[in-house]
Amino acid sequence: MSDAVISNDFSGSKASGLSGTSRGAYLRLLVFFIGPAAAVYTLFSVYPLIATILYSTATTDETGATHFVGFGNFITLLTDATWSAPFWNALRNNFIFFAIHMCVQNPIGVGLAALLSLPRLRLRSTYRTLIFMPTMLSVVIIGFSWQLILNPLWGITSGFLKALGLGFLFGPWLGQEGTALATLSLISVWQFVGIPMILIYAALLAIPQELSDAATVDGLNQFQVFFHVKLPLVMPTIGLVSVLTFVNNFNAFDLIYTVKGALAGPNFASDIMGTLFYRTFFGNQLQVGNPTMGATIATMMFLVILAGLLIYLFAVQRRMQRYSF
Amino acid sequence: MQRKISALSVHIILLAYTALALFPIVLTLVNSVKARKAIFGAPLALPTPSTFSLIGYQKVFSDSAVMGYYVNSLTVTVVTVAAVLLIGAMAAWGLSEYRFRGNTLLKLFFAIGIMVPIRLGSVEILKMMTHLDLNNTLTALILVYTAQGLPLSIFILSEFIEQIPRDLREAARCDGLSEYSIFFWIILPLLRPAMATVAVFSMIPVWNDLWFPLILAPSGGKQTITLGIQQFIGQYIIDWNSVLAALSTAIIPVLILYMLFSRQLIRGLTSGAVK
Numbered sequence: 001m002s003d004a005v006i007s008n009d010f011s012g013s014k015a016s017g018l019s020g021t022s023r024g025a026y027l028r029l030l031v032f033f034i035g036p037a038a039a040v041y042t043l044f045s046v047y048p049l050i051a052t053i054l055y056s057t058a059t060t061d062e063t064g065a066t067h068f069v070g071f072g073n074f075i076t077l078l079t080d081a082t083w084s085a086p087f088w089n090a091l092r093n094n095f096i097f098f099a100i101h102m103c104v105q106n107p108i109g110v111g112l113a114a115l116l117s118l119p120r121l122r123l124r125s126t127y128r129t130l131i132f133m134p135t136m137l138s139v140v141i142i143g144f145s146w147q148l149i150l151n152p153l154w155g156i157t158s159g160f161l162k163a164l165g166l167g168f169l170f171g172p173w174l175g176q177e178g179t180a181l182a183t184l185s186l187i188s189v190w191q192f193v194g195i196p197m198i199l200i201y202a203a204l205l206a207i208p209q210e211l212s213d214a215a216t217v218d219g220l221n222q223f224q225v226f227f228h229v230k231l232p233l234v235m236p237t238i239g240l241v242s243v244l245t246f247v248n249n250f251n252a253f254d255l256i257y258t259v260k261g262a263l264a265g266p267n268f269a270s271d272i273m274g275t276l277f278y279r280t281f282f283g284n285q286l287q288v289g290n291p292t293m294g295a296t297i298a299t300m301m302f303l304v305i306l307a308g309l310l311i312y313l314f315a316v317q318r319r320m321q322r323y324s325f
Numbered sequence: 326m327q328r329k330i331s332a333l334s335v336h337i338i339l340l341a342y343t344a345l346a347l348f349p350i351v352l353t354l355v356n357s358v359k360a361r362k363a364i365f366g367a368p369l370a371l372p373t374p375s376t377f378s379l380i381g382y383q384k385v386f387s388d389s390a391v392m393g394y395y396v397n398s399l400t401v402t403v404v405t406v407a408a409v410l411l412i413g414a415m416a417a418w419g420l421s422e423y424r425f426r427g428n429t430l431l432k433l434f435f436a437i438g439i440m441v442p443i444r445l446g447s448v449e450i451l452k453m454m455t456h457l458d459l460n461n462t463l464t465a466l467i468l469v470y471t472a473q474g475l476p477l478s479i480f481i482l483s484e485f486i487e488q489i490p491r492d493l494r495e496a497a498r499c500d501g502l503s504e505y506s507i508f509f510w511i512i513l514p515l516l517r518p519a520m521a522t523v524a525v526f527s528m529i530p531v532w533n534d535l536w537f538p539l540i541l542a543p544s545g546g547k548q549t550i551t552l553g554i555q556q557f558i559g560q561y562i563i564d565w566n567s568v569l570a571a572l573s574t575a576i577i578p579v580l581i582l583y584m585l586f587s588r589q590l591i592r593g594l595t596s597g598a599v600k
Contacts, residue, residue: 034416034419132587155368
């Protein structure tokens with residue numbers, strides 16, 4: 001049985017011991033098993049995505065008829081100040097949102113994973129389960145809960161800071177232009193830190209004990225073992241976590257919408273691509289909905305996410321493979 | 326001695342972080358059963374007989390729609406997970422068991438959906454649902470969520486199917502079982518542990534999603550609980566009892582489910598199923 005021949009041959013069903021199955025029956029088999037998934041996935045996921053990208057080259061006039069405008073919408077989005085100012089603002093905010101995730105979520109995730117993976121740690125699974133819990137809840141619940149906690153009316157946060165002698169630091173963080181985006185980013189970090197923690201924890205457990213034993217025998221202390229032996233080995237997982245964070249961040253919407261509404265206030269200070277897309281597509285108090293420009297923004301989001309994925313696949317992952325076993 | 330101190334400091338750090346992770350949830354739950362005065366007067370105190378009050382819950386559940394939202398969320402989640410598991414397992418079997426031209430390409434085609442968010446196609450999804458007259462129906466949500474959940478489901482289940490010993494299917498074939506019987510009677514039961522993982526992974530984003538309910542089914546009593554809570558709180562934002570009770574009603578079922586399934590979920594995450 002030569003695989004090379006069989007994989008290129010429909011009737012080569014011998015590979016699976018299907019000798020005697022006719023070509024037609026084999027085809028029916030494939031359609032039966034793969035057909036439903038392929039149909040649902042193509043119709044409701046792939047087709048809408050492609051159609052949206054194509055729709056970004058159209059515009060509608062007053063009569064509702066669509067015209068082809070090529071890259072016209074993109075030129076408008078990037079050069080017409082009424083469109084480009086919000087677009088660049090949302091894109092910049094989205095990169096800040098992502099940067100805060102990378103700088104806060106990953107180190108905390110690594111730190112917690114390192115502690116959890118210590119040998120002979122008691123209550124390990126209890127800590128793991130409890131710390132992961134916020135990740136499971138809806139962003140809507142998390143957003144509202146933090147909105148209440150940070151609300152000056154309730155005084156929980158200001159009370160805490162006062163108890164620590166830091167009362168002067170408190171302000172209506174979610175309401176100020178300078179702090180709203182950072183506060184929202186940190187709420188999101190707080191919720192999703194469980195994902196890097198669990199994935200890196202799993203990667204740390206997979207490292208053979210002999211490696212750290214050998215390093216200890218060579219005279220490295222626990223910290224050195226972690227930073228020089230273990231951390232380089234879990235870099236591929238940190239890379240994976242980063243790309244997952246990137247995709248999720250550039251697709252985020254729920255938290256900002258829940259806490260700040262579609263206008264992503266104050267004065268669009270917390271506006272990111274997801275909220276800009278929603279506002280443009282559906283309209284709001286300030287503008288009527290514009291599906292073609294909505295499709296254009298969605299296409300830009302797709303391109304940003306695609307760029308991130310490609311950078312990960314070609315640059316980051318390739319370099320990291322050198323470290324893997 | 327030194328080892329003891331370091332173990333203690335590890336526990337202190339982990340305890341402190343656990344407290345930080347649970348604080349907002351506990352605070353919401355505790356204050357949801359207190360009278361308004363106590364919510365503001367002593368937010369950190371546990372309810373006492375004199376401050377205990379269920380007024381918020383009464384308001385939430387007197388809004389008769391809330392129960393309906395639960396039923397909607399439950400329907401959408403259960404049907405989606407069932408569909409993702411069944412047709413996902415069928416496709417995983419078809420793709421990993423049978424060799425045919427384009428097999429690898431088809432796998433790649435499905436893999437795209439793991440990384441590219443389906444949200445980006447929302448403009449056309451809405452258009453299509455309007456065409457099909459499915460706006461404000463649960464069917465629209467189920468179709469979209471099934472399409473969203475399938476890629477990861479197929480990916481995880483394929484990996485699992487490849488670990489099932491080949492002899493098993495060959496023996497069944499020798500016994501004259503049809504391919505359909507082999508799948509439904511032999512493979513599907515063996516997939517149960519992997520299906521539990523897939524079920525948890527596909528359930529959470531469906532139950533928690535705000536985007537598609539907001540776009541496809543924002544009114545007409547077809548809201549899911551996540552959207553329903555969001556709208557309810559928007560209306561009652563100054564009534565803290567109702568807000569806290571509404572949040573708690575949304576938190577509690579997820580907490581119960583998480584306590585039941587956290588082992589499966591964490592095992593799924595740590596076994597590298599999502600790599």
